[in-house]
């Protein structure tokens with residue numbers, strides 16, 4: 001199957017700053033793929049290249065089977081990028097925006113309202129359908145923005161930090177919608193600074209660091225790279241008394257517990273799997289990088 005997104009040795013410089021320094025990626029159709037990196041890592045630059053807004057300096061990128069430099073129109077017809085819908089008209093209602101956008105995207109006079117109502121429903125905007133967008137909360141705007149970008153179903157949907165600045169509840173609602181879009185067959189490429197977001201949403205995660213993909217895999221695989229399960233002994237108030245690394249096997253867990261036992265320490269034994277935060281810290285900590293790269 002043709003990958004939904006494929007990049008080879010992708011490079012981008014701004015002046016003397018090399019932002020992307022050989023990015024190799026392959027995203028499968030239907031996958032939710034998260035590009036994880038801190039502010040300034042180059043996430044938006046990569047999204048802009050993949051959505052034909054910025055030209056790479058070197059290397060190649062194909063999206064939905066088309067070369068982003070040679071066939072930008074073919075790519076643009078098959079994708080959507082949220083955050084772009086600065087096309088949202090504040091004076092119009094949510095429903096009017098969706099109908100208008102549908103008409104501009106080529107839906108017929110009959111199709112557009114139907115699609116608008118369907119999306120209002122799915123994106124939890126039915127109650128706000130006739131409210132002016134100017135009065136919407138941040139979470140509602142983000143949902144409308146997402147709804148606008150899927151009026152005509154894209155093959156690949158790009159979400160550049162879709163939940164940045166949202167409260168927990170709005171973030172969870174957006175997550176649910178993103179998953180439902182992927183379930184319906186849309187490939188989702190999202191960028192995030194939130195480890196939890198990548199962990200919760202993505203089938204696979206790529207960590208962008210120093211212009212390259214420093215790590216790639218499922219959340220479980222990334223966690224496994226950082227180390228196995230550790231056995232912790234915690235006091236009654238939750239303070240960490242002992243932490244013993246293990247490889248996750250029964251025998252190593254037993255050894256760790258025996259060691260705690262032998263030390264005559266009293267407390268609660270807790271098993272801890274490494275978090276994505278641990279992964280990220282170890283990947284961006286230069287002293288540990290060689291073992292992981």
Ligand SMILES: Nc1ncnc2c1ncn2[C@@H]1O[C@H](COP(=O)(O)OP(=O)(O)O)[C@@H](O)[C@H]1O
Pocket residue numbers: 014019037038039040041042043044045046
């Ligand atoms: N048009 C531009 N001109 C000059 N520098 C840019 C431009 N766009 C991005 N950069 C620089 O490239 C780096 C990566 O930016 P960006 O891709 O926006 O990162 P992220 O989205 O991960 O926060 C930053 O140092 C930023 O200042």
Ligand SMILES: [Mg+2]
Pocket residue numbers: 043044045160161
């Ligand atoms: Mg960005």
